Amino acid sequence: MTPRSRIAPLDVVWRTCDAVPECLGVAHEPYGRCLTHLTPAQAAEFLRGLTPGQALDLRGTLVSEDLLARVLDGVERHLGRARFDRAVFTGPARFGEVVFAGDATFDHAKFDHLASFYGARFLRNVSFREARFLREFSLHDARMCGHATFDHVTVRGDALFGAAQFGAAQFGAPPPRGTGNASFGRADNGLLPEASFQKASFQRAQFHGFAAFDAAVFHGDACFRGARFHRAVSFRGSDCGASAEFQSARFEGAAYLGPMRIVRRLSLAGVRACAPLHIDTGGCRVVLRAAAVLGRLAARLSDAEVDLRDARLAGLSAVTRRSGRLRVTSLDGLDADALTLTGVDLRACGLDGLRRPEGLRLRECVFAAPPGGLGLRLGWPPVRWWSRRRVIADEHLWRGWAAHGLGEHRAGEHGVDERGAGPAGDRAPDPARLAVLYERLRPGVDDTRVAADFAFGAMEMRRLGSPRGRGRLLLSLYWLACGYGLRAGRALGWLALVAAVVAGAVCWAAGVRPEGKPAVHRPRVAVVRPAASASRPAHGLGG
Numbered sequence: 001m002t003p004r005s006r007i008a009p010l011d012v013v014w015r016t017c018d019a020v021p022e023c024l025g026v027a028h029e030p031y032g033r034c035l036t037h038l039t040p041a042q043a044a045e046f047l048r049g050l051t052p053g054q055a056l057d058l059r060g061t062l063v064s065e066d067l068l069a070r071v072l073d074g075v076e077r078h079l080g081r082a083r084f085d086r087a088v089f090t091g092p093a094r095f096g097e098v099v100f101a102g103d104a105t106f107d108h109a110k111f112d113h114l115a116s117f118y119g120a121r122f123l124r125n126v127s128f129r130e131a132r133f134l135r136e137f138s139l140h141d142a143r144m145c146g147h148a149t150f151d152h153v154t155v156r157g158d159a160l161f162g163a164a165q166f167g168a169a170q171f172g173a174p175p176p177r178g179t180g181n182a183s184f185g186r187a188d189n190g191l192l193p194e195a196s197f198q199k200a201s202f203q204r205a206q207f208h209g210f211a212a213f214d215a216a217v218f219h220g221d222a223c224f225r226g227a228r229f230h231r232a233v234s235f236r237g238s239d240c241g242a243s244a245e246f247q248s249a250r251f252e253g254a255a256y257l258g259p260m261r262i263v264r265r266l267s268l269a270g271v272r273a274c275a276p277l278h279i280d281t282g283g284c285r286v287v288l289r290a291a292a293v294l295g296r297l298a299a300r301l302s303d304a305e306v307d308l309r310d311a312r313l314a315g316l317s318a319v320t321r322r323s324g325r326l327r328v329t330s331l332d333g334l335d336a337d338a339l340t341l342t343g344v345d346l347r348a349c350g351l352d353g354l355r356r357p358e359g360l361r362l363r364e365c366v367f368a369a370p371p372g373g374l375g376l377r378l379g380w381p382p383v384r385w386w387s388r389r390r391v392i393a394d395e396h397l398w399r400g401w402a403a404h405g406l407g408e409h410r411a412g413e414h415g416v417d418e419r420g421a422g423p424a425g426d427r428a429p430d431p432a433r434l435a436v437l438y439e440r441l442r443p444g445v446d447d448t449r450v451a452a453d454f455a456f457g458a459m460e461m462r463r464l465g466s467p468r469g470r471g472r473l474l475l476s477l478y479w480l481a482c483g484y485g486l487r488a489g490r491a492l493g494w495l496a497l498v499a500a501v502v503a504g505a506v507c508w509a510a511g512v513r514p515e516g517k518p519a520v521h522r523p524r525v526a527v528v529r530p531a532a533s534a535s536r537p538a539h540g541l542g543g
Contacts, residue, residue: 012086014059024060024086035071036062050074053101055081065091065113072098084109095120103146106131117142128153136209139164148200158209167198167219167241199242202227213238224249232275235260246271257281258300273297276315282322293317301326306344308334309353319344341365352394352429357440367450368396389453394437395461398429435461 017023017034025034031042035058038046050056052075068089081102088110096118104122107129116138125146136157145168199221211233218240225245231253243264244257251273257266258280266281269289276295279286282302290310297317299306303324310333317336319328321343328344332353340361347368354360367390438458445451 012060014057016060023062026057026059026061026083028057034058034061035067036064047071047074052076052078053080055079055083055102057083058087059083060086061088063087063089063091063093065094068093079104086110089113089115092116097121099123100126103127111135111137114138122146122148125149133157133159136160143168144200145198147198150205151201151203152205153202154206154208155211156208159207159211161211161213161216163215164213165217165219166200166222199223204228207231207233210234218242218244221245229253229255232256243267251275251277254278254295280322282324305329310334311336313337313339318342336360346393347396348393350394350397350429351392351441352433352437354437357437358443360441361444361446362441362450363446365450367391368393368401370399371401389456390450391453391457392434392437392441394429395434395457398431398434431461431464435459 012024014026017025017027017037018032019034019037023034023037025036027033028035028038028046031038033042035043035046047070050071054075056071056075056079058071063084068091072095077097078099079101082100082104084104084106086108087106090112092114093111094114094116096116097120098117099121101123103124104126107127109128109131111131111133112135114135115133116136118138118140120139120142122142122144123146125148126144127147127149129149130152131150131154133153133155134157136159137155138160140160141163142161143165148166198219200218201223203223204226205224206228208230210231211229213233213235215237216235217238219242221242222240222244225247226249227246228250229252232255233251233253234256235258236256238258238260240260240262243266244260244262245265245267247267248270249268249272251271252275254275254277255273256278258278260281262281262284265285265287266279267287268279268291269287271288271291271293273291273293273295277293277297279297279299279301282304285305285307286299286301287307288311289307291308292312292314294314296315297313297319299319300322301319302322304326306319306326306328307330308319308328309330313334313336316338318340319326319342320340326344328341328346328349330353331349331351333355334353335355336359337356338359338361340363342363343365344362345366346362347366351357351360369388370391435458438454438461442451442454442458445454
């Protein structure tokens with residue numbers, strides 16, 4: 001093993017420069033030296049041999065601003081396969097409007113000054129894996145038709161990706177199974193056979209300055225898993241044709257995720273936001289499992305599903321329906337100081353897993369309802385009628401009203417999650433616990449009718465959860481008489497029934513004659529007139 005090979009990193013597979021043992025620049029034949037260490041005559045000869053669309057190999061080379069400009073002018077700013085792995089750009093690197101017809105790799109490259117790819121066109125795949133940018137990095141208005149890899153990059157200055165496009169709507173056969181999303185194709189026709197698998201990957205990237213992705217377009221997945229944003233990041237007006245993945249990302253500055261369009265899913269599972277987090281999207285699923293938001297959370301969603309299982313919301317938080325339907329699928333393990341849900345559909349979301357139900361504010365939310373009509377059962381009372389009241393999904397499940405709806409949903413919800421954590425929140429609903437839950441939720445409800453229904457539900461769960469005896473009998477009579485003082489119609493019905501019974505009894509008593517008593521006859525008065533005699537004739541008679 002030569003001294004030069006001992007100095008070179010293990011992943012350097014090219015022949016290095018013979019001029020200096022420490023130089024990692026790729027050696028060009030027949031000189032045996034890198035472009036930087038060529039003599040002026042040799043460098044001029046090398047540059048005269050450049051043609052547009054030619055492949056360029058500057059791996060491990062020290063590239064100055066003047067040398068880069070001469071190389072780009074030699075190929076008329078149109079490169080084929082470009083290799084800049086472990087290259088060190090000692091001056092500003094200006095690749096504006098350059099066309100990369102083949103794959104372009106800048107893995108482990110170092111940019112000491114500005115790195116500008118403004119308006120550049122990458123017709124195939126591009127990779128900046130573990131590249132270091134000590135100043136600003138700009139891909140504004142750039143076009144990347146293939147996979148774009150920025151894993152483990154470090155940007156000390158601002159990162160500008162505004163109006164950039166990642167991926168292209170090209171058609172072709174998918175790559176062979178097992179090639180993965182980061183594999184580069186080897187076709188030389190400029191087309192991308194694996195277009196349907198394109199994505200932009202920023203896994204574990206470090207952004208120390210501002211990061212702007214405003215109006216950026218991701219035709220495939222946008223992956224920011226484990227990325228760290230030390231200052232503000234913005235995705236205003238961006239568009240994602242598949243999923244936006246931010247699992248385990250860290251936002252130390254304000255994060256503005258929207259308004260943006262996402263087709264499939266916005267995953268913020270396990271993120272940590274130390275500053276305000278703004279989410280504005282729709283038409284997708286929003287996952288905030290195990291997220292820790294220490295600042296303010298403001299989510300404005302439309303036609304979306306939200307998963308807040310095991311999330312920690314320390315600041316004032318709000319999830320608001322902008323338009324369409326907004327459904328919350330899980331609140332199990334949620335620990336929120338002050339969370340306001342506005343216009344949210346909670347018919348299939350259990351609330352028993354909330355750590356602090358009193359911190360929840362419910363505005364214009366939709367709740368489940370009992371089945372309508374009469375019901376027959378083996379018990380007391382044998383006939384039940386269900387009033388139209390609002391109930392939480394946990395009571396719906398406990399009573400067995402959701403065998404084909406809520407039950408199936410919660411069965412899927414308690415399965416293995418996307419992080420492989422296994423089942424969670426498998427506790428069966430309990431009437432005593434549901435009674436306490438109703439009482440703790442009721443102060444946060446803005447609708448008086450819903451608050452009254454929650455009070456009724458608390459008494460109902462307390463009655464059904466109490467042991468059989470005098471206490472349950474009294475609660476049952478209280479329920480039957482006036483619905484725990486919350487059903488005035490039921491009390492009026494009983495009053496009307498008692499009044500009707502009393503009136504019927506009085507009428508019956510007045511219309512029926514008692515038996516065994518003699519009849520009472522009225523006395524008749526007879527008028528007796530005296531008879532006429534011979535000595536005293538009657539008046540008015542002659543003779």
